[in-house]
Amino acid sequence: MCRLMIIIVWGVFFLLSACSQKNNWEKSLIIYSPHGKELLTYFENRFEEKFPTVNVKWLDMGSQDVLDRLRSEKENPQADIWWGAPADLFQQAEDEKLLNPYKPSWSQAILKGAYSSKDFWYGTYETPEVIAYNSTVIKPEEVPKDWNDLLDPKWKNKIIVRDPLASGTMRTIFCTMILKAVQAQGSPDSGYEWLMKLDANTKTYVPNLTMLIQKLARQEGWITLWNMPDIELQRARYNYPLDYILPMSGTPVVTDGIALVARPHNKKSALQFYEFVTSKQSLIQAAKLFYRLPCRKDISKNELPEWFRKTSIKALPVDWQTLRKNSRKWMRYWDENIRNKGT
Numbered sequence: 001m002c003r004l005m006i007i008i009v010w011g012v013f014f015l016l017s018a019c020s021q022k023n024n025w026e027k028s029l030i031i032y033s034p035h036g037k038e039l040l041t042y043f044e045n046r047f048e049e050k051f052p053t054v055n056v057k058w059l060d061m062g063s064q065d066v067l068d069r070l071r072s073e074k075e076n077p078q079a080d081i082w083w084g085a086p087a088d089l090f091q092q093a094e095d096e097k098l099l100n101p102y103k104p105s106w107s108q109a110i111l112k113g114a115y116s117s118k119d120f121w122y123g124t125y126e127t128p129e130v131i132a133y134n135s136t137v138i139k140p141e142e143v144p145k146d147w148n149d150l151l152d153p154k155w156k157n158k159i160i161v162r163d164p165l166a167s168g169t170m171r172t173i174f175c176t177m178i179l180k181a182v183q184a185q186g187s188p189d190s191g192y193e194w195l196m197k198l199d200a201n202t203k204t205y206v207p208n209l210t211m212l213i214q215k216l217a218r219q220e221g222w223i224t225l226w227n228m229p230d231i232e233l234q235r236a237r238y239n240y241p242l243d244y245i246l247p248m249s250g251t252p253v254v255t256d257g258i259a260l261v262a263r264p265h266n267k268k269s270a271l272q273f274y275e276f277v278t279s280k281q282s283l284i285q286a287a288k289l290f291y292r293l294p295c296r297k298d299i300s301k302n303e304l305p306e307w308f309r310k311t312s313i314k315a316l317p318v319d320w321q322t323l324r325k326n327s328r329k330w331m332r333y334w335d336e337n338i339r340n341k342g343t
Contacts, residue, residue: 029269031058032066032261033083034168036209038233039290043277050276054269062208063089063168070098070261079261080270083124083277086168087114087255088324090121100260102271104278109298114255121259123295124278125229125286128253128313129173130244132231133223134216144223146248147177151197159198160221162212163205165335169227169254174334175327176252176318183319188330195334200342213240227254232291232307250316255295 033040037060044056063085093099094116103119114123133143144150164170181191203221206212215221217240235242264270280299286292287304301309
């Protein structure tokens with residue numbers, strides 16, 4: 001009889017534990033994102049105010065790191081939402097069946113081409129890449145005006161680069177340079193040569209954005225390649241001595257997206273979060289507070305901050321399908337044959 005009671009007690013314990021774990025999954029919403037603590041914390045707080053029974057938890061990591069993590073978790077997904085990465089990474093995730101399709105309520109308002117044809121991901125922001133610099137050591141007239149100017153030997157050991165193997169932003173810039181060579185000459189060789197010359201001027205590759213900005217602010221490096229919203233945010237919020245230029249020949253403008261992860265634990269809250277952060281109000285707030293350019297065509301320029309109306313961006317034409325198809329091969333070649341080998 002005693003033994004039977006023990007079995008019953010343990011059975012009830014495991015049942016309650018299972019129920020508790022299920023409830024925790026239902027109450028928690030897990031976000032993978034490279035958008036940074038400032039933007040993520042803001043929208044976490046706003047969402048929890050509207051949906052107080054949901055506990056938003058986010059992991060801030062590079063967009064390539066998110067994709068690699070989703071691959072490793074394919075059989076046991078841990079996240080509900082992937083928010084933030086170049087569209088080509090979302091397309092790779094779609095091809096690998098890592099995402100769950102969802103058609104948002106505003107799908108008819110999205111810019112042409114800024115979404116998955118099968119509704120697996122949608123664009124949120126348009127993100128131009130820039131040449132950024134420490135404005136206390138470089139005068140505006142001395143700044144490299146275009147991508148090729150970064151190869152001038154006078155910038156040797158003055159450039160700091162975010163490690164492109166973890167960063168969707170840097171992968172896009174590097175792969176765009178290779179793609180230009182392929183389109184012009186039918187071969188990536190001159191693109192690899194461009195990256196070798198950039199490597200010769202690069203002092204170090206850093207693992208994350210925080211280190212990149214800190215080293216730039218401390219003058220451990222003077223110049224970097226990054227995206228416009230992050231540079232605007234860092235100098236406005238933390239008063240870092242940073243500035244940037246949009247390259248004269250044009251720049252890749254990345255469609256930054258959002259997607260529902262395959263087999264989410266908390267699908268109801270995930271869809272609420274998806275709609276919340278992509279609403280017109282949230283996109284306008286992201287533009288005003290975090291310098292994000294909305295990817296929806298139903299938002300008037302008059303609703304956006306003045307800096308947006310005054311910014312003129314020359315977008316480079318990019319064959320995103322070719323870039324996506326070849327990016328892993330190109331970056332593997334860079335890692336094995338170019339990284340730290342420039343002379």
